Amino acid sequence: MELFKELKWYFIQEWKRYTGTFILLTIMTLLQLLPSKIIGSTIDLILSHQSSDQEILLKISQIITISIVVYILRYFWRILLFGASNQLTSQLREKFCFALLQQDAKFYSKYRNGDLISRATNDIDRIVFAAGEGILTIIDSFVLGCSIIIVMSIQTNWKLSFFSLTPMPIMAIMIKRYGKLLYTTFQQSQKHFSYLNNQAQDSLSNIHMIRNFGLEKTEIKKFSIVANNVKKKDFQVSKIDAQLDPIIHISVALSNLFAILGGSFLITKNQLTFGQLTSFILYLGSMIWPILAFAWMFNIIERGNVSWKRIKKIIFYNKKKTIPFNIVNINSLKDLTVNIKKFSFPERKNSSLHNIKLCVPRHTTLGICGPTGSGKTTLIRLIQQHFILSHGYINYHKHNIKNIHIKKWRKIISVVNQIPFLFSDSILNNIGFGKKNATFKEIKNVAKLACIHNDIKKLPQGYHTKIGEKGIKLSGGQKQRITIARAFLVPSKILILDDPLSSVDHDTEHKIINNIHKYTQKNKITTIIATHRLSILEKFNNIVVLKNGTVIQEGSHKKLLSSQNWYSEMYNYQKFK
Ligand SMILES: Nc1ncnc2c1ncn2[C@@H]1O[C@H](COP(=O)(O)OP(=O)(O)OP(=O)(O)O)[C@@H](O)[C@H]1O
Ligand SMILES: [Mg+2]
Structure with a gap:
């Protein structure tokens, strides 16, 4: 029941629908009890030879009317209950998606995409099922079960009811025992389903490489091992279900047997009529569903509990605590100061960066090579706050960036990552991603700055061309330039580019770098570029050379060229290559 406790917010929000369901289900349940009584009394009437055709027809029409009313009630409670659970689906998915958007890189190195997808789909479905079907079975088994027992005891014979229901408590104990077992087994099954999703994701995203290397068979083998594990775990769940089912059916059969034995005995003693025994057995027959529902309820709720725990881990994962710091006037801010004593990636012992001291004055350009x-990308990722720096600091105008609200910091920086990421959408939407309501003219201007406009013009639908999964229909250089155009469109204070021109030819590279200089000077933007192409750093104010996670040289292009070092050697090598 922990699941229901934790979903209290949802039940409070949807209380009207649930109350409506409860009322309709209760009325429907009570109505369903009437036919058994009517049939019993009809049999007694026929056996007494005092019945008229009219009386029998009246009884039949009563049963038909009840069936129609039950049908209508059933329609309405279903609309109410499943309407509420659909609401839960969308709210949980929203919460899940919101949680994913808040998480840092540490989270994404812990949870893989396939696992997250399986939680967002399979697990949320299980929770919603528990909140819909689970609640239905609770109401049904409780209201219908209790009503039948009361009616049976009052209308027929309480001793017979007691006697015939003796197998039920034993069944309840067994169900509870299996419930625990089901919980742990289902937990395993969901875990393995996540592995299967991860494997499917890996195979699909690397399908071309797998084919190129002729590794289809190896991949199928890998996949079938994971799929086999899922099958085994699912089978264990089915085995528990299969063990539970006969217990329920045996209990029901024993109840019927006890009812017939006890009832026949009471008839011989003239304490029960034949019609009353028929009604009693019909009532007992109606008990099958509440009993099954009771067992099923445990099953659904246990599965829901497992899934809720998996979803909770994501929704409440390490909610990032930032001290809400209000930057009142962004324009008054100045330098970016980096002082990294030591940084290691989570679950890595060795440090990836150490002893790095840098100052990037406002409106200047810094090259990292x-x-x-x-450690170039690592340094850039720390500036983006993908990881929190615990040994050292990165300050933006005396304010440690970890104290700046992440959303505000993301508005100050605009980034082009080393691996260009594009959405499976049109070029227009990919470039305009960072700026809501960007005009077509603005998008065209930044595309020209990133030297991609002419390429786009040649595409079949120009800016409206859909570029496929992760931009599969574009070349590497085109993808890079689209991400550069996207960064130009966002009005930021610091432009950060990580190896942005690695797939672009020499001429285009120089055109773009000149445009970057013009754009950042005009808009007073600080620029940081990490690159392997040293020629693009010629005009930069400051250049740092990183090696083994620390700065080994620093200075202007001229200064670095004036002595024998990694930079001058590499620059000359690239120049004459
Ligand atoms: N997510 C990660 N988890 C653990 N270690 C990482 C992670 N990302 C990078 N590293 C390690 O940190 C070190 C620096 O990597 P980084 O990506 O910063 O290098 P780089 O200078 O950008 O390289 P390149 O020029 O190839 O892009 C490497 O030893 C790398 O293995
Ligand atoms: Mg890198």
Whole structure:
């Protein structure tokens, strides 16, 4: 029942629908009891040979009327109850999506996409099922079960009711025992389903590479191992279900047997009529559903509980505590100061960055270069607050950026990541992503600055061309330039580009870098670029060379060229290559 306690907010919000469902279900349940009574009394009437055709027809029409009313009531409670649970689906998905948008890089290195997708779909469905069907079975088994027992005891014989219902408590104990087992087994099954999703995601996103390397068979083998595990875990869940089912059916059969034995005995003693025994057995037959519903309820709720725990982990995952700091006047801010004593990625012992001291004065340009794996992207990610720096600080005008509200900080910076990310949408929407209501003219202007406008013009639907999953229909250089155009469109204070021109030819590269200089000077923007192409750093105010996670050289292009070092060697090598 922990699930229902934690979903209290939802039940309060939807109390009207649930109260309506409860009222309609109760009326319907009570109405459903009447036919058994009518049939019993009809049999007694026929056996007494005092019945007229009219009386029998009246009884039949009573049963038909009740059936029609029950049908109508059933329609309305379903609309109410499932309307409420649909509401829960969309609210939980919204909460889940909101939680995902708040999480940092540490979270995403812990949870994989396939796992998250399985939680957002499968687990949320389970929770909603518990809040819909689960509640229905609770009301149904409770109201119908209790009403039948009361009616049976009052209208027939309480001793017979007691006697025939003796197998029920034993069944309840067994169901509870299996409930616990089902919980742990279902937990395992959901976990393995997440692994299956991860594997499917991996295979699909790397499908071309798998084919290129001719690794289809290996991949199928890998997939079938994971799928087999899911099958095994699901089978264990089914086995528990299968063990539970006969217990329920045996209990019901025993109840019927006891009713017939006890009832026949009472008839011989003239304490019960034949019609009353028929009604009693019909009532007992109506008990099958509440009993099944009772068992099913445990099943649904246990599964819902497991899924809720999995969803809770994401929704309440390490809610980032930022000290809400109000930057009153962004224009008055000045330098970006970096002082990293040590930074290690979560679950890594060795530090990726250490002893880095930098100052990037407002409106200046900083170039970051160095061998591959030297820490350029890591430094940029720390500036983006993907990770919280605990040994050292990064200050923006004397304010530690970790104390600046993340949303405000994201408005100050605009970033082009090393791996360009594009949505499966039109070029127009991809460029305009960061600025709501951007005009077509603005989008065209930034596309020209990023030297992608002419390429877009040649595409079949121009700016409205859909670019496919992650921009599959574009070249590497086109993808990079679209992400650069996207960054230009956002009115930020610091423009950060991580190896943005690695797939662009030399001429285009220089055109873009000149445009970047013009754009940032005109709009008074600080620029930070990490790159392997040293020629683009020629006009930069300051350049730092990183190696093994620390700064080994720093200065202007001229200064760095004046001595023998990594920068001058690499620059000359690239120039004459
Ligand atoms: N998410 C991560 N988790 C753990 N270690 C990481 C992670 N990202 C990077 N690293 C490690 O940090 C070090 C620096 O990586 P980084 O990506 O910053 O290098 P880089 O200078 O940008 O390289 P490149 O020029 O190839 O882009 C590397 O040793 C890398 O293995
Ligand atoms: Mg990098």
